[in-house]
Amino acid sequence: MKFSIRSIFISLIVSIMIVLLLQIFLQFDLVTSSAGSFVLNINANSTESANAVTSVVTYFRGFDTLGEVTILFLSIFGISLGLEGYRDKFNIFAYENSLLKIAVDTLFPLIVLFGVYIIIHGHLSPGGGFQGGVIIASAFLLMFLAKSNDFSLKHNILELAESLSGAGFILLGVLSILIINRFLGNFLPLGKIGELFSGGVIPLIYIFVSIKVSAEITSLVEYFIRIKDVK
Amino acid sequence: MIGLIILAIFITLIVLAIAIIQNDDLPHSVVLFMGFGLGSVILYFLFSAPDVALTEAVIGTGVSGVVFLVTLLQIRSKEIKK
Amino acid sequence: MIDILGYILILLGSIFLILSGVGLLRMPDTITRMHAGTKASTLGSLLVIIGVICLEPTLWFKLSILALFILITNPLSSSILARSTYLKHGFLNQSGIDDLKDNR
Numbered sequence: 001m002k003f004s005i006r007s008i009f010i011s012l013i014v015s016i017m018i019v020l021l022l023q024i025f026l027q028f029d030l031v032t033s034s035a036g037s038f039v040l041n042i043n044a045n046s047t048e049s050a051n052a053v054t055s056v057v058t059y060f061r062g063f064d065t066l067g068e069v070t071i072l073f074l075s076i077f078g079i080s081l082g083l084e085g086y087r088d089k090f091n092i093f094a095y096e097n098s099l100l101k102i103a104v105d106t107l108f109p110l111i112v113l114f115g116v117y118i119i120i121h122g123h124l125s126p127g128g129g130f131q132g133g134v135i136i137a138s139a140f141l142l143m144f145l146a147k148s149n150d151f152s153l154k155h156n157i158l159e160l161a162e163s164l165s166g167a168g169f170i171l172l173g174v175l176s177i178l179i180i181n182r183f184l185g186n187f188l189p190l191g192k193i194g195e196l197f198s199g200g201v202i203p204l205i206y207i208f209v210s211i212k213v214s215a216e217i218t219s220l221v222e223y224f225i226r227i228k229d230v231k
Numbered sequence: 232m233i234g235l236i237i238l239a240i241f242i243t244l245i246v247l248a249i250a251i252i253q254n255d256d257l258p259h260s261v262v263l264f265m266g267f268g269l270g271s272v273i274l275y276f277l278f279s280a281p282d283v284a285l286t287e288a289v290i291g292t293g294v295s296g297v298v299f300l301v302t303l304l305q306i307r308s309k310e311i312k313k
Numbered sequence: 314m315i316d317i318l319g320y321i322l323i324l325l326g327s328i329f330l331i332l333s334g335v336g337l338l339r340m341p342d343t344i345t346r347m348h349a350g351t352k353a354s355t356l357g358s359l360l361v362i363i364g365v366i367c368l369e370p371t372l373w374f375k376l377s378i379l380a381l382f383i384l385i386t387n388p389l390s391s392s393i394l395a396r397s398t399y400l401k402h403g404f405l406n407q408s409g410i411d412d413l414k415d416n417r
Binding site: 008011012015016018020022051053092093118126127128130131135137138141145217220221224225227 | 282285298
Protein backbone atom coordinates (compact mmCIF):
# COMPACT_ATOMS: atom_id res chain seq x y z
CA MET A 1 0.00 0.00 0.00
CA LYS A 2 1.37 3.34 -1.02
CA PHE A 3 1.39 5.91 1.73
CA SER A 4 1.87 9.62 1.15
CA ILE A 5 1.83 12.73 3.29
CA ARG A 6 -1.35 13.90 1.58
CA SER A 7 -3.28 10.80 2.58
CA ILE A 8 -2.07 11.20 6.18
CA PHE A 9 -3.37 14.78 6.22
CA ILE A 10 -6.69 13.79 4.70
CA SER A 11 -7.25 11.01 7.22
CA LEU A 12 -6.23 13.40 10.01
CA ILE A 13 -8.76 16.00 8.96
CA VAL A 14 -11.52 13.41 8.56
CA SER A 15 -10.82 11.94 12.00
CA ILE A 16 -10.81 15.40 13.61
CA MET A 17 -14.22 16.07 12.08
CA ILE A 18 -15.47 12.74 13.46
CA VAL A 19 -14.13 13.74 16.89
CA LEU A 20 -15.92 17.09 16.68
CA LEU A 21 -19.21 15.37 15.87
CA LEU A 22 -18.68 12.90 18.71
CA GLN A 23 -17.91 15.77 21.06
CA ILE A 24 -21.17 17.47 20.15
CA PHE A 25 -23.29 14.33 20.39
CA LEU A 26 -21.76 12.52 23.34
CA GLN A 27 -20.32 15.37 25.48
CA PHE A 28 -16.95 13.80 26.29
CA ASP A 29 -15.11 14.96 29.37
CA LEU A 30 -12.19 13.89 31.52
CA VAL A 31 -12.98 11.24 34.11
CA THR A 32 -11.28 11.89 37.41
CA SER A 33 -10.64 9.02 39.78
CA SER A 34 -10.32 8.95 43.55
CA ALA A 35 -7.03 7.00 43.81
CA GLY A 36 -4.96 10.17 43.51
CA SER A 37 -6.41 11.89 46.57
CA PHE A 38 -6.02 8.64 48.57
CA VAL A 39 -2.28 8.44 47.76
CA LEU A 40 -1.88 12.16 48.50
CA ASN A 41 -3.48 11.71 51.93
CA ILE A 42 -1.13 8.85 52.85
CA ASN A 43 1.86 10.78 51.44
CA ALA A 44 1.13 13.83 53.58
CA ASN A 45 1.35 11.74 56.75
CA SER A 46 4.38 9.52 56.03
CA THR A 47 7.04 11.34 53.95
CA GLU A 48 7.71 15.06 53.65
CA SER A 49 8.02 14.89 49.85
CA ALA A 50 6.18 17.41 47.69
CA ASN A 51 6.07 15.00 44.73
CA ALA A 52 3.82 12.08 45.62
CA VAL A 53 5.05 9.95 42.71
CA THR A 54 8.55 10.04 44.18
CA SER A 55 7.41 8.70 47.53
CA VAL A 56 5.41 5.96 45.80
CA VAL A 57 8.45 4.91 43.74
CA THR A 58 11.10 4.99 46.44
CA TYR A 59 9.24 4.63 49.74
CA PHE A 60 6.01 2.64 49.35
CA ARG A 61 7.35 0.53 46.48
CA GLY A 62 11.11 0.64 47.08
CA PHE A 63 11.47 -3.06 46.47
CA ASP A 64 9.96 -2.71 42.96
CA THR A 65 12.53 0.00 42.16
CA LEU A 66 15.25 -2.49 43.08
CA GLY A 67 13.64 -4.94 40.62
CA GLU A 68 13.55 -2.34 37.83
CA VAL A 69 17.20 -1.45 38.34
CA THR A 70 18.07 -5.16 38.29
CA ILE A 71 16.21 -5.68 35.00
CA LEU A 72 18.10 -2.77 33.42
CA PHE A 73 21.39 -4.16 34.74
CA LEU A 74 20.63 -7.63 33.33
CA SER A 75 19.78 -6.27 29.87
CA ILE A 76 23.00 -4.25 29.68
CA PHE A 77 24.92 -7.26 30.99
CA GLY A 78 23.47 -9.48 28.24
CA ILE A 79 24.31 -6.94 25.54
CA SER A 80 27.89 -6.55 26.76
CA LEU A 81 28.29 -10.33 27.01
CA GLY A 82 27.05 -10.82 23.45
CA LEU A 83 28.94 -7.97 21.80
CA GLU A 84 32.21 -7.88 23.73
CA GLY A 85 34.25 -9.67 21.06
CA TYR A 86 33.10 -7.48 18.19
CA ARG A 87 34.09 -4.10 19.54
CA ASP A 88 36.06 -1.77 17.37
CA LYS A 89 37.86 1.40 18.38
CA PHE A 90 36.28 3.42 15.59
CA ASN A 91 32.95 5.18 15.84
CA ILE A 92 30.36 4.48 13.14
CA PHE A 93 29.63 8.21 12.83
CA ALA A 94 32.42 9.50 10.65
CA TYR A 95 30.84 12.93 10.23
CA GLU A 96 33.39 15.64 10.95
CA ASN A 97 32.25 19.21 11.46
CA SER A 98 34.21 21.74 13.50
CA LEU A 99 31.13 23.94 14.09
CA LEU A 100 29.31 21.00 15.63
CA LYS A 101 32.27 20.11 17.83
CA ILE A 102 32.59 23.63 19.25
CA ALA A 103 28.86 23.98 19.87
CA VAL A 104 28.63 20.59 21.57
CA ASP A 105 31.38 21.64 23.97
CA THR A 106 29.07 24.47 25.07
CA LEU A 107 25.94 22.33 25.15
CA PHE A 108 27.36 19.44 27.18
CA PRO A 109 27.58 21.31 30.54
CA LEU A 110 24.09 22.75 30.01
CA ILE A 111 22.53 19.31 29.50
CA VAL A 112 24.41 17.81 32.46
CA LEU A 113 23.30 20.77 34.59
CA PHE A 114 19.69 20.14 33.57
CA GLY A 115 20.01 16.44 34.46
CA VAL A 116 21.52 17.19 37.88
CA TYR A 117 18.74 19.71 38.51
CA ILE A 118 16.11 17.09 37.67
CA ILE A 119 17.80 14.57 39.98
CA ILE A 120 18.24 16.72 43.06
CA HIS A 121 14.77 18.25 42.73
CA GLY A 122 13.20 14.82 42.29
CA HIS A 123 11.26 15.02 45.54
CA LEU A 124 10.02 18.56 44.85
CA SER A 125 9.08 18.70 41.17
CA PRO A 126 8.36 16.15 38.41
CA GLY A 127 11.34 14.03 37.55
CA GLY A 128 13.74 11.98 39.57
CA GLY A 129 16.66 9.64 39.37
CA PHE A 130 15.66 7.65 36.31
CA GLN A 131 14.74 10.66 34.17
CA GLY A 132 17.76 12.72 35.21
CA GLY A 133 20.08 9.75 34.64
CA VAL A 134 18.79 9.29 31.11
CA ILE A 135 19.21 13.03 30.44
CA ILE A 136 22.87 12.84 31.52
CA ALA A 137 23.29 9.74 29.33
CA SER A 138 21.81 11.67 26.39
CA ALA A 139 24.47 14.36 26.91
CA PHE A 140 27.14 11.68 26.50
CA LEU A 141 25.22 10.38 23.46
CA LEU A 142 25.45 13.86 21.92
CA MET A 143 29.22 13.81 22.47
CA PHE A 144 29.47 10.39 20.79
CA LEU A 145 27.47 11.61 17.79
CA ALA A 146 29.24 14.92 17.33
CA LYS A 147 32.90 14.11 18.01
CA SER A 148 33.22 10.83 16.22
CA ASN A 149 36.64 9.52 17.22
CA ASP A 150 37.86 12.33 19.48
CA PHE A 151 35.67 11.33 22.40
CA SER A 152 35.87 8.02 24.20
CA LEU A 153 34.97 6.76 27.63
CA LYS A 154 36.78 4.11 29.59
CA HIS A 155 34.57 1.12 30.24
CA ASN A 156 36.30 0.43 33.54
CA ILE A 157 35.13 3.75 34.97
CA LEU A 158 31.56 3.20 33.77
CA GLU A 159 31.43 -0.28 35.27
CA LEU A 160 32.96 0.95 38.53
CA ALA A 161 30.38 3.78 38.83
CA GLU A 162 27.54 1.40 38.03
CA SER A 163 28.54 -1.27 40.53
CA LEU A 164 29.36 1.22 43.29
CA SER A 165 25.98 2.95 42.94
CA GLY A 166 24.13 -0.37 42.87
CA ALA A 167 25.98 -1.48 45.97
CA GLY A 168 25.17 1.84 47.60
CA PHE A 169 21.47 1.37 46.86
CA ILE A 170 21.44 -2.08 48.47
CA LEU A 171 23.58 -0.93 51.42
CA LEU A 172 21.13 1.90 52.08
CA GLY A 173 18.28 -0.61 52.17
CA VAL A 174 20.17 -2.97 54.50
CA LEU A 175 21.12 -0.08 56.75
CA SER A 176 17.49 0.93 57.08
CA ILE A 177 16.59 -2.71 57.87
CA LEU A 178 19.13 -2.60 60.69
CA ILE A 179 17.90 0.73 62.03
CA ILE A 180 14.11 0.80 61.60
CA ASN A 181 13.36 -2.76 60.47
CA ARG A 182 12.01 -1.91 56.98
CA PHE A 183 13.73 -2.15 53.57
CA LEU A 184 14.46 1.35 52.22
CA GLY A 185 12.66 2.94 55.12
CA ASN A 186 13.40 6.43 56.29
CA PHE A 187 15.95 6.85 59.06
CA LEU A 188 17.04 10.42 58.41
CA PRO A 189 15.31 13.60 59.69
CA LEU A 190 12.43 14.52 57.41
CA GLY A 191 12.80 18.28 57.22
CA LYS A 192 10.11 20.66 56.03
CA ILE A 193 8.00 19.99 52.96
CA GLY A 194 9.03 21.96 49.88
CA GLU A 195 12.66 22.56 50.85
CA LEU A 196 15.70 21.13 49.08
CA PHE A 197 16.97 19.17 52.09
CA SER A 198 13.78 17.32 52.93
CA GLY A 199 12.18 13.97 52.30
CA GLY A 200 14.68 12.01 54.41
CA VAL A 201 16.32 9.21 52.45
CA ILE A 202 14.58 9.82 49.08
CA PRO A 203 17.22 12.14 47.51
CA LEU A 204 19.99 9.71 48.44
CA ILE A 205 18.16 6.82 46.76
CA TYR A 206 17.59 8.95 43.68
CA ILE A 207 21.26 9.94 43.46
CA PHE A 208 22.30 6.27 43.51
CA VAL A 209 19.63 5.33 40.93
CA SER A 210 20.65 8.20 38.64
CA ILE A 211 24.36 7.27 38.63
CA LYS A 212 23.46 3.67 37.88
CA VAL A 213 21.01 4.49 35.07
CA SER A 214 23.28 7.05 33.39
CA ALA A 215 26.27 4.67 33.42
CA GLU A 216 24.16 1.83 32.02
CA ILE A 217 22.56 3.79 29.18
CA THR A 218 25.90 5.40 28.25
CA SER A 219 27.60 2.02 28.01
CA LEU A 220 24.65 0.65 25.98
CA VAL A 221 24.95 3.44 23.42
CA GLU A 222 28.74 3.06 23.38
CA TYR A 223 28.40 -0.65 22.55
CA PHE A 224 25.89 0.04 19.78
CA ILE A 225 28.03 2.75 18.21
CA ARG A 226 31.26 0.80 18.16
CA ILE A 227 30.36 -2.73 17.01
CA LYS A 228 31.73 -3.85 13.67
CA ASP A 229 31.46 -7.09 11.68
CA VAL A 230 29.06 -9.26 13.63
CA LYS A 231 29.13 -12.59 11.82
CA MET B 232 -12.31 21.85 25.42
CA ILE B 233 -9.40 19.89 26.94
CA GLY B 234 -11.21 16.63 26.17
CA LEU B 235 -11.41 17.74 22.55
CA ILE B 236 -7.64 18.33 22.39
CA ILE B 237 -7.01 14.94 24.00
CA LEU B 238 -9.23 13.16 21.48
CA ALA B 239 -7.55 14.98 18.60
CA ILE B 240 -4.13 13.85 19.85
CA PHE B 241 -5.43 10.29 20.19
CA ILE B 242 -6.56 10.31 16.56
CA THR B 243 -3.21 11.80 15.48
CA LEU B 244 -1.39 9.02 17.32
CA ILE B 245 -3.48 6.37 15.55
CA VAL B 246 -2.74 7.92 12.16
CA LEU B 247 0.98 8.15 13.01
CA ALA B 248 1.06 4.51 14.11
CA ILE B 249 -0.48 3.39 10.81
CA ALA B 250 2.02 5.57 8.95
CA ILE B 251 4.93 4.02 10.89
CA ILE B 252 3.83 0.50 9.96
CA GLN B 253 2.98 1.21 6.33
CA ASN B 254 6.14 3.14 5.47
CA ASP B 255 8.68 1.51 3.18
CA ASP B 256 11.57 3.82 4.08
CA LEU B 257 12.96 2.74 7.44
CA PRO B 258 14.68 6.03 8.52
CA HIS B 259 11.49 7.87 7.63
CA SER B 260 9.62 5.42 9.83
CA VAL B 261 12.01 6.09 12.73
CA VAL B 262 11.39 9.84 12.44
CA LEU B 263 7.64 9.22 12.49
CA PHE B 264 8.17 7.06 15.58
CA MET B 265 9.86 9.99 17.31
CA GLY B 266 6.84 12.12 16.38
CA PHE B 267 4.62 9.47 17.94
CA GLY B 268 6.67 9.80 21.14
CA LEU B 269 6.16 13.59 21.08
CA GLY B 270 2.39 13.18 20.77
CA SER B 271 2.29 10.79 23.68
CA VAL B 272 4.37 13.25 25.75
CA ILE B 273 1.63 15.87 25.29
CA LEU B 274 -0.99 13.26 26.13
CA TYR B 275 0.73 12.16 29.35
CA PHE B 276 1.12 15.79 30.36
CA LEU B 277 -2.57 16.52 29.77
CA PHE B 278 -3.49 13.45 31.85
CA SER B 279 -1.48 15.10 34.68
CA ALA B 280 1.41 12.62 34.72
CA PRO B 281 4.45 14.88 34.20
CA ASP B 282 6.88 12.25 35.50
CA VAL B 283 5.89 9.79 32.80
CA ALA B 284 5.90 12.61 30.24
CA LEU B 285 9.51 13.46 31.12
CA THR B 286 10.56 9.82 30.84
CA GLU B 287 8.85 9.44 27.48
CA ALA B 288 10.37 12.69 26.22
CA VAL B 289 13.88 11.50 26.98
CA ILE B 290 13.60 7.81 26.14
CA GLY B 291 10.92 7.62 23.45
CA THR B 292 11.99 10.71 21.55
CA GLY B 293 15.71 10.85 22.19
CA VAL B 294 17.56 7.70 23.10
CA SER B 295 15.47 5.02 21.39
CA GLY B 296 15.30 6.99 18.14
CA VAL B 297 19.07 7.36 18.08
CA VAL B 298 19.54 3.67 18.91
CA PHE B 299 17.25 2.71 16.00
CA LEU B 300 19.11 5.03 13.64
CA VAL B 301 22.49 3.65 14.74
CA THR B 302 21.24 0.11 14.13
CA LEU B 303 20.02 1.06 10.65
CA LEU B 304 23.38 2.68 9.93
CA GLN B 305 25.24 -0.46 11.04
CA ILE B 306 23.04 -2.64 8.79
CA ARG B 307 23.54 -0.28 5.83
CA SER B 308 27.32 -0.30 6.21
CA LYS B 309 27.35 -4.12 6.24
CA GLU B 310 25.19 -4.20 3.08
CA ILE B 311 27.42 -1.73 1.26
CA LYS B 312 30.53 -3.71 2.15
CA LYS B 313 29.17 -6.94 0.60
CA MET C 314 2.77 48.26 32.65
CA ILE C 315 5.43 45.58 32.35
CA ASP C 316 2.65 42.97 32.20
CA ILE C 317 1.28 44.58 29.04
CA LEU C 318 4.78 44.57 27.52
CA GLY C 319 5.05 40.85 28.33
CA TYR C 320 1.70 40.05 26.72
CA ILE C 321 2.62 42.04 23.60
CA LEU C 322 5.95 40.17 23.34
CA ILE C 323 4.24 36.78 23.72
CA LEU C 324 1.70 37.73 21.04
CA LEU C 325 4.48 38.86 18.67
CA GLY C 326 6.38 35.63 19.32
CA SER C 327 3.36 33.50 18.55
CA ILE C 328 2.76 35.43 15.34
CA PHE C 329 6.33 34.64 14.29
CA LEU C 330 5.84 30.97 15.18
CA ILE C 331 2.66 30.80 13.09
CA LEU C 332 4.50 32.48 10.19
CA SER C 333 7.25 29.89 10.46
CA GLY C 334 4.67 27.09 10.26
CA VAL C 335 3.05 28.69 7.20
CA GLY C 336 6.48 29.02 5.63
CA LEU C 337 7.21 25.34 6.21
CA LEU C 338 4.04 24.45 4.31
CA ARG C 339 4.38 27.00 1.51
CA MET C 340 8.07 26.97 0.56
CA PRO C 341 9.13 24.86 -2.43
CA ASP C 342 12.35 23.05 -1.49
CA THR C 343 14.46 21.98 1.50
CA ILE C 344 16.76 24.98 1.81
CA THR C 345 14.00 27.58 1.75
CA ARG C 346 11.90 25.52 4.15
CA MET C 347 14.82 25.45 6.54
CA HIS C 348 15.11 29.21 6.18
CA ALA C 349 11.48 29.67 7.20
CA GLY C 350 11.52 27.04 9.92
CA THR C 351 14.70 28.11 11.70
CA LYS C 352 14.95 31.89 11.71
CA ALA C 353 11.31 32.69 12.37
CA SER C 354 10.93 30.04 15.04
CA THR C 355 14.14 31.12 16.82
CA LEU C 356 12.92 34.71 16.96
CA GLY C 357 9.44 33.58 18.03
CA SER C 358 10.72 31.37 20.84
CA LEU C 359 13.06 34.08 22.12
CA LEU C 360 10.25 36.68 22.11
CA VAL C 361 7.98 34.30 24.02
CA ILE C 362 10.73 33.65 26.60
CA ILE C 363 11.40 37.39 27.06
CA GLY C 364 7.65 37.94 27.46
CA VAL C 365 7.48 35.26 30.14
CA ILE C 366 10.45 36.91 31.93
CA CYS C 367 8.46 40.17 31.93
CA LEU C 368 5.45 38.37 33.42
CA GLU C 369 7.35 36.25 35.99
CA PRO C 370 10.62 38.03 36.88
CA THR C 371 11.61 35.44 39.53
CA LEU C 372 12.18 32.77 36.88
CA TRP C 373 14.74 34.81 34.93
CA PHE C 374 17.72 32.50 35.50
CA LYS C 375 16.09 29.28 34.27
CA LEU C 376 14.47 31.08 31.34
CA SER C 377 17.73 32.71 30.26
CA ILE C 378 19.43 29.29 30.29
CA LEU C 379 16.56 28.08 28.09
CA ALA C 380 17.06 31.03 25.74
CA LEU C 381 20.78 30.26 25.54
CA PHE C 382 19.96 26.65 24.72
CA ILE C 383 17.60 27.68 21.90
CA LEU C 384 20.13 30.22 20.60
CA ILE C 385 22.79 27.50 20.34
CA THR C 386 20.79 24.54 19.08
CA ASN C 387 18.46 26.10 16.52
CA PRO C 388 21.01 27.67 14.11
CA LEU C 389 23.34 24.70 14.66
CA SER C 390 20.72 22.15 13.62
CA SER C 391 19.81 24.28 10.62
CA SER C 392 23.45 24.42 9.55
CA ILE C 393 23.89 20.65 9.91
CA LEU C 394 20.67 20.00 7.97
CA ALA C 395 21.72 22.30 5.15
CA ARG C 396 25.12 20.68 4.97
CA SER C 397 23.75 17.17 4.81
CA THR C 398 21.20 18.24 2.19
CA TYR C 399 24.08 19.56 0.10
CA LEU C 400 26.09 16.38 0.60
CA LYS C 401 23.15 14.20 -0.43
CA HIS C 402 21.47 16.14 -3.24
CA GLY C 403 24.23 18.40 -4.53
CA PHE C 404 24.14 21.94 -5.70
CA LEU C 405 20.66 23.46 -5.50
CA ASN C 406 20.64 27.17 -6.30
CA GLN C 407 20.99 28.93 -9.63
CA SER C 408 23.71 31.49 -8.84
CA GLY C 409 26.66 29.32 -9.82
CA ILE C 410 28.63 29.92 -6.60
CA ASP C 411 29.54 26.70 -4.83
CA ASP C 412 31.46 27.37 -1.61
CA LEU C 413 31.41 23.81 -0.33
CA LYS C 414 32.91 22.26 -3.46
CA ASP C 415 36.19 21.29 -1.80
CA ASN C 416 34.59 19.75 1.30
CA ARG C 417 32.52 17.24 -0.56
